[in-house]
Every structure is written in C-alpha cells, then in structure tokens.
Amino acid sequence: MKLDEFFVTGDPLIYGADVSIILSMIGVVFVLTKYKKWGWLWKEWLTTVDHKKLGIMYILSAVLMLFRGGVDALLMRAQLTMPETEFLDSTHYNEIFTTHGTIMIIFMAMPFLIGLMNVVVPLQIGARDVAYPFLNAVSFWTFFMGAMLFNISFVIGGSPGAGWTSYVPLAGNELSPGPGQNYYLLGLQVAGIGTLLTGINFLVTILKMRAPGMTLMRMPMFTWSSAITCIIIIFAFPVLTVALALMTLDRIFGTHFFTMVDGGMPMLWANLFWLWGHPEVYIVILPAFGIFSEVISTFSRKNLFGYKAMVYSMVIIAALSFVVWVHHFFTMGADASVNSFFSVTTMAISIPTGVKVFNWLFTMYKGRIKINTAMLWSLAFIPNFVIGGVTGVMLAMAAADYQYHNTYFLVAHFHYVLISGTVFACFSGLYYWYPKLFNHKLNETLGKWSFWLFMIGFNVCFFPMYFLGFAGMPRRVHTYAEGSGWFELNAVASVGGVMMGIGFVILVYNIYYSIRYEPRLTTGDPWDARNLEWATPSPVPYYNFAKIPEVRGLDEFWRMKKEGKKDLDLKKDKLEPIHMPDYSGVPVIMSTFLFISGFGLVFEWIWMGVAGAIGVVITMIMRSFDPDEGYHVEVEEIKEIEEHVRREEA
C-alpha cells in the first residue's frame, strides 16, 4: 500500500481536518507539558476506576462525538440546501451520512447515557461504586478506543460509505472493497465489548448493591430504566457481535455469509442487524425516559405519577423491542401474514409508551412547575416526542410504509424520536446532574438561549422533512434536480440545522463560562430534589457515602428532608473504614492493544491484528495475577473529608 493510499488525499476539507487535528494534538501536548500535568492525567484520569470520573470522561467523549456528528450533519445540509449543488460528490456525501449515523448512535447517544448512568446510578442506590470498578474502566476505554478507531478513518484509509445499516451486498467486498467498511466493523466491534460489559456491570450493581431497605419497587426511575436497558444490552449486543464478526470474516477471510457468490445470503445481514438494531433504539430511549421521570418529578415538586405503571410499561417496551425488527424492511417481500404480525407488534409499543406520556403529564398535575433549563429540555420532550411517536405508528402500518420507506418521512420520524427523546434527555440530564459533579450550576441565561435555539431549530429542520417524504424525496440522495419541488423545504431544513448548530455551540460555551463565572454552591442539593444522589455533598467524596443510608420508601431523600433528618451526623454516627478499589493502568493499556489489533485488521495486516490480540491476552493475564486487594479509608480520613466538604455547606 502506497502512502497516498494510506492517507486520504485530494480533498481540501480533509486537509483542513488533518491540520486542525495535528494542531490540537500539539496544543494538548504543549499544555500538559508546560503545566507538568502528565502525571496528573495518568494518576487521576487514565487509570481511574471511579464511576464518577469515568462518567465525566464518557460525557466528554460523547460531546466531542456530538460535535463530529453535528459537523457531518451540517455538511449534509450544506450539500442539500440548493438543488444540483456540487459541494460534495456522491462518494463523500455517502461517507458523511454513514459516519453521521454511526457516530450519533454508537459513539454519542449510548456513551452520553452510559456516562450519566455511571455518574448517577451508584449514587441513587446508595452504593460506593459499581459492582466491578475495574471492568467499568475497561468498558470506557474499549468504547473510547473503538470510537477513535472509527474516527481516524476519514484521514487514514477512507471512511465507510455504505450507510450506518451497512446493507450487503453493497457493504461486502464485492462492491465496497478497501479499509473503509472494515473501520465500521472493527470500530463497532471494539466499542461493543465495552457496552456489553457495562450492561453486565450495571445490572449486577443495581441487583446487588442497593442500600438496605431499597426494594426493587423503591428504586428511582432512572435506576429502573438503567436496569432494564442493561438487560436489553445483554441480549441484544451479542447479536451485533456475531453479525459484525461474520461480515468481518466475509471481508477479510473470504467466507460466504452475505456474499452474492457461493450461497451467501444478504437478507441474513438485514435480519441480524435489526435484531440488534431495534433493541438498540430502546437502549438509547429507555434511560432517556428515566431522566425525564427524574427531572419532571423534581421540578414539579411531586412524586412520579403511576410509579408502578411506569415500571411495567418499560418492561413491556423492552420485551416488545425484540419482536418488531422486521418493520425495518417491510418491503423485502415477506408474506402478508409476517408483515401483518410485525405491524401489530410495532403499533402495540405505542400503548405502553402512551401510558408513560400521560403519567408524565399527570406528574405535573397540581404540582408547582419550576421552569429552568433542565426542566425545559424535559418539557419540550413531551410534545416533540409525541410527534415522533405518532409518525412512528404511521410507519408501523406496513401497507403505508411501502410509501414512507427509505424516504425523508422516515428520516424525520427517527430524528424526532432520537433527538427529542435521547438528545433532549442527555441535555436535560447534563443540566440537572452537572452541579452534583462540579459544585456549580450551568448558567441559566445561556442555557435558555441554547435551549430555544436548538429546540426551535430542531423543529424547523425536521418538520419539513415529513413533507419531503410525501414529496417523494428518498433518503441518502446526495443532490436533487431543479424542478423536483424539493428545494424550498430543504432550504428551510438547513436554516433549522444552523440554529441547532448555534444552540450546541452555546451549550459548550456555557460549560466554559460556568466553570469560570458561576457561583460555587454551598449545598449538595441545589434543586431541592428527591433521590439519594442529592444526599451527598457536592462534589461527591470519592467513596460517595460516609455512611450508607437506610431506605424506607420511594423518594427517600425527600422524606429525610421532610422529617428534618440529616444524612450524616459526624458527632453521633458511628463510621467504619471503607474499602475502596485500587486504580489500574491495565484497562487503558489493554484497550490500546485492542485498538492496535483492530487497526491491523482494518488494513488486513494479519500480523498486526495478532500482535494486538496477544497484547490483550498478556494484559488479561497480568490482571489475573494482580491481587487487587484495594485499600481502606480510615475513619479519621473520612471525618476529615466530610468536615471539609460540609463546612462550606454549614
């Protein structure tokens, strides 16, 4: 392979990206060296097993990926604003929508939510960390390395361009040879390991590490949603693992699972992909439902309406999510009976979802609704998500779907549910839990500006797309003819896209601004909230709880406050030494080897793939022989820390 084939060449956009990547890397190295922060970076962050720090790193990476995916989106809008534009050729356009979709789902939505789960779940259930802190670090680093592997494709080797669904035969070797599609396979494979481990880790954490008295039906709703999400992950992700592995075998080792020749069966890919892909949709929406439940309840100053119904409806949604996958390809010519079955199961999902919407509405009933940025994101979710939901029901009707399928109607629908569901939830959760991590709020004025710009921009961008669908515009076309009647609506959509972009920039600026100028808090409970995460001081001591709370019902912290009880009385309460896990450099090193192995396989350099795999095995063996006994925090030290953080509160 020649060097000019290795590096992507010939496009000024790519050169621009090359330069900016190199400059920012030099910048980071310079700052770290100048302020002698390398040791700090290694000791405090790269080796950490603390769920809160891992959560912060997840969220940071997700915001970075949101930026990357957002730039992709704006490039697409730029190309589509006017008819017959030649800003991007079809190959580039194809690569951009492929990476946009993949990054937003796998490397943005999921890690953002998993990041929030990391921060919040152990605190909500009164635990000192997750069940397997070391594994948690492995999860993060495999996700991160997977994301990096996928992202370097656009400067080294070329990006995948067969759509985020990667349908074969198009995505197979016969029609798309070269490293691009391999990046998709290996990047997702590496990141998928981390997701599966997270699923197991958090399920055990939630099942086994709840504070005494917290029965299942006393768990906060976000914890419930996380638990159910974990179950979906555990059963859905292995399917993706297999599907990706089979396509990798096809492309690199010449097997015939999905090929056109020698008996391969392309339809099998579509089935396997969506057998994972549809549950995946619920993996990114159920935690969002959990976040909305927390935020709406807190800022209505009321408990959640119909708690049990909320739990059961999530269980039903999770179960149904495994029996609807065929609705992604009603047009594949299955029997009328098959299409009818999957139509009805899909529509059935709207019933438990509707129950949830009405329960949120009635959570506000007779409440006192405090409207701030966190609550605005949650409030905006309801009407927007309902629009996405009802159009989802329309798509579920197979006979009508033959007209909607592969059009902008579909594009509009899934952006309505994924943005107003998942993205709004991520932002809502970020504003809501941010003070817990950093001891200051995010600025409200900037927050509201970014909310209104983003939310209105979102509607301006995606609502016209429903009509583009009716107008017969298929998704994934890189341009359209003059006189096709699609220009006006596309132009409007692009305006909305720009508004969303500005809203996002303000949100990021708000983080910077708030770090510098927002007043520090004097309480760990700035929102007068209801669950145990707010019982801890902010920022949370690394062991979370000096004394594990006793739980007597739902919304335990609310009850404690009403009864005027303090969570910790340093004079009276008897403290015990706390056992904590050691930090470890193994996860980041192991994941780096995975990255090397994946990178080798992308270019079909088998020696490099094997070398990386050997590295992984060696680090695993090292880990197995590591006694990993952890250490104890002595009572004196706990008292000192607690006095310090609580002095400011008093």
Add this chain to the structure above:
Amino acid sequence: MRIFKPLVLGSFLLVFLSGCSALPVLDPKGPVGEAQKDLIFWSIALMLFIVAVVFALFTFMVVRYRERPGYETHEPEEMEGNIWLELLWTGVPVIIVVLLAVPTVNTIYQLEEPPSSTKEKEPLVIHATSADWKWFFSYPEQDIETVNYLHIPEDRPILFKLTSADSMAALWIPRLGGQEYNMNGMRTELFLQADEPGVYNGRNANFTGEGFTEQRFKVYAQKPEEFQKWVDKTQEKAPKLTKDKYDHMLLPGHVERQTFSSTHLQYVDHAKNAEYTVNVRERLGYDPEEESSH
C-alpha cells in the same frame, strides 16, 4: 412551547395551499397508491386526535401549574396514581391501535393481489432488474427490453417481478404506489397500476452507493392502443440485445436509455443466478478495488 401549534398548523396550511399535487404520495394516479393514501389519511386523522389531546393537556399543565407570582408557596401533595385514569389512557390507545391495525392488515393482504377494479384483466408482466446504477425492464410476452424507462398501458394491472443484478435496490413509483426491494438471487413481486395516462417518475429508493442518486427512470402510462403501437414499433425497429452488450451494461455506471427487441432473460435470470454479475465483471477485467481508490 406555544410556538409548536402555529408551526404545526402553518405546515399543514402550507401543504394544503400548495395542493397535494406537489406531494405525489398524497396524490396518487393508481389504485395501489390510492389504497395507501386512504390508509395514510385515516392514520393522520387518528394521530392528530392524539396530538391534540396531548398538546391540550400539556398546555394546561404547564400554564396552570407553573411557578409564577402568586403561586410560589404552593406545596404540592404527593399522588400515587389513579387506577381509573391509567386504565383510560391504556384503553383508548388500545382502541386506536385496533382501529389502525384492521385496515392496515386488510390493505397488506389486498396489495398482494392485483387491484380489484381491474381484476378481470390479465396483468402485464414486467421483469424489473436493477444493476448499479440502472434499470432493466423486460417484457417477456412482448419480447422487449428497455433500459431506464418503461411504457405501461393504463387501467391494467402491472405485475413487476423484481430482482437485482448486484446491490439491493427498491423499485418506487410514488404516484402509482409503494416500493418493494430488488434483491440479488431473490424474486419479489409488486402490483401497480396507472389509472390515467401520464409520465411518472420512478426511481431506486434504496441506497446502492456511488451512483444511487441518478438511478432513476420514467414511466410512460399510455392508452392501451398507443401502448400496443409502441410495442409493435419496438419489436420491428429496435435491435436485439446481445449477451455481450448486456454483460457490458452490468459494469457499474450509468447508461443512456435504450430499447431492445429481445430480453436479457434468455441469458440470465438474476433471481436464480446470484453469481452472474460477479463472474461477468471478473471476466471483463473490472476491478472494484481500483475503482474505489480513485
């Protein structure tokens, strides 16, 4: 939030002002598209009802119970839930789903058959074969093959037999009705019909890579007599499709409209022979690796 309603209403107004004619899916010219349009409008009506209920409740809650001057000290009471309310908002959606499911299932079965309005007429069989990035239409009875356009008689059901020479495509003629996939090594079937003469846009709706955007064709629906004239003329004047010519057209790329007085079905049926294209490309020295790394 108050901006939603004007936005929604405005958009609907926009549509109805511009008339549905700009929206082919909502202004079909054949019974298949008509059945789908009826289903779509029925679902929009029911969905608007749900949207109206939720938006009204939402507005009420937010306006009535938001913290505002004179309402800062209200301390809300805890509420567990209400079994009757919850049964209500479980039951009503169940009814709505039933109201949608019944016509949906009916229509699904109905679309498997030729349209009932012309059921006494023998359907015209057309094999529609997609290849990167073009369309072949073979009329086995007439022994005609067209590339990137087709003629059909009006008021007669057309039975499209779909397959693909390579990547998965979808035949879609929005004014006539919904799409169906073309798959290599597979045969799918789709009934469509035009009720009035006209020129309709058809295209591949399913992403097939580099040349996907231009993978389009025109449908000329004609009165039966005129269609017959076209058939006669084509049989007389158009050249035969040779195997060599067909094989070369299987190389990825775009081709001009073409007409032949014989079909490629005598050489290959891609629904039965999935490997044909790969072998042809290899024989003709086409190297996808070379092509993709430009």
Add this chain to the structure above:
Amino acid sequence: MGHTETIDPNKPLEYQTEKSRLNILGFWIFLGAEVALFATLFATYFVLTGRLADGPGPGELFEIKGVLIETFILLTSSFTCGIAIHEMRRGSKKGLMIWFGLTLLLGLGFLYFEIEEFIHYVHEGATIQTSAYWSSFFTLLGTHGAHVSLGIGWMIMILIQVARHGLNTTTTRKAFIISLYWHFLDVVWIFIFTGVYLMGMVM
C-alpha cells in the same frame, strides 16, 4: 465495590466474600450473553443449511466415529471438572489440581480430535471459504473451539494461582467460575452434536 469485607463462614469458600458473590452472579449473566451469542450463530447455521454452492454436503463428510469421540471426551471433561469443584469444596487443594489437570488433558484431547476432523474436511474440499454452509459450520464450531482453547489457557492460569496461594476465597472463586464456563461449553456442544452433526447426517 467498597463493600464491606465480611466473611460469611457458613457458605462454601468461593461464596464467602461479597466480592466473590458479585463476581459469580456477574459471570452467570455473562453466560446469558454467551447464550445469545451462540443462539445467533446457531440461527445463522440453520438459515444457511443447504447452501452448498458446488461444494460437498455435510452428509457426505461427517463421520460419526470422530464426533462421538469428541463428545465423549468433552462430556467426561465436564464430569472431571465437577469432581474438581467437589474436591475444592472438601478443601483438598491436591484433589482440585489433579481433577482440573485431568480436565485440561481431556480439553486438549477434544481440541486434537476437532482439529483432526477439520483437517479431514479441508482435505475433502470443504473449507471455510467453500460455501455459505461451510462458512457457518466452521464459524459455529470454531467459536466453540476457540472458547475451549481460551478455557484451557484460563484454567492453566488458575492452576498456577492455586498452586501458589492454595485454596482461599479468591482462588476458589476463580476455580468455581472457570468450572461454570467449562460446563457451559459442554452444554453448547450438546446442541452442536444434535443440531449440527445428527441433523447433518440425517439430511
């Protein structure tokens, strides 16, 4: 973590600490994910059954003798593995090591016959690249075989640790978990034996 390190002496050694209990539960859940993984591979195998291109079919190549030997060896290894855990519960380090050692040998024996079998197929013209059917066959069995290989390596590591540190809460937990894994691979094999070999020979 951060759980209190209370030892519960009424439970078997591998269940005595909270960490051990968590790890064992987590491993059970991991096996649930493995079930999903193998189920997908089986589904793929069944979907692609009969798609032979121009290659040979399973009925022509499968030989019951080799398969029965493999099955017998693997089932026996599951038995010896069970005895090893029984010995561990009796507190016999030596018993555990002997029976685990035997399990290891049987595992290696299984691999030997499986590789032998694969070589036979390749000589008969059925490789992973021959047809969709053989791709799915080799991938399903190869994944199982890779699991067995991994299990062997893992068991060796644990034997080293038991030899060094004797039986304590940590080593017994690790030994117990590898035994779960080993039994699971046995169960998968039973499905392979019936679903792949018996049905393949009938067809």
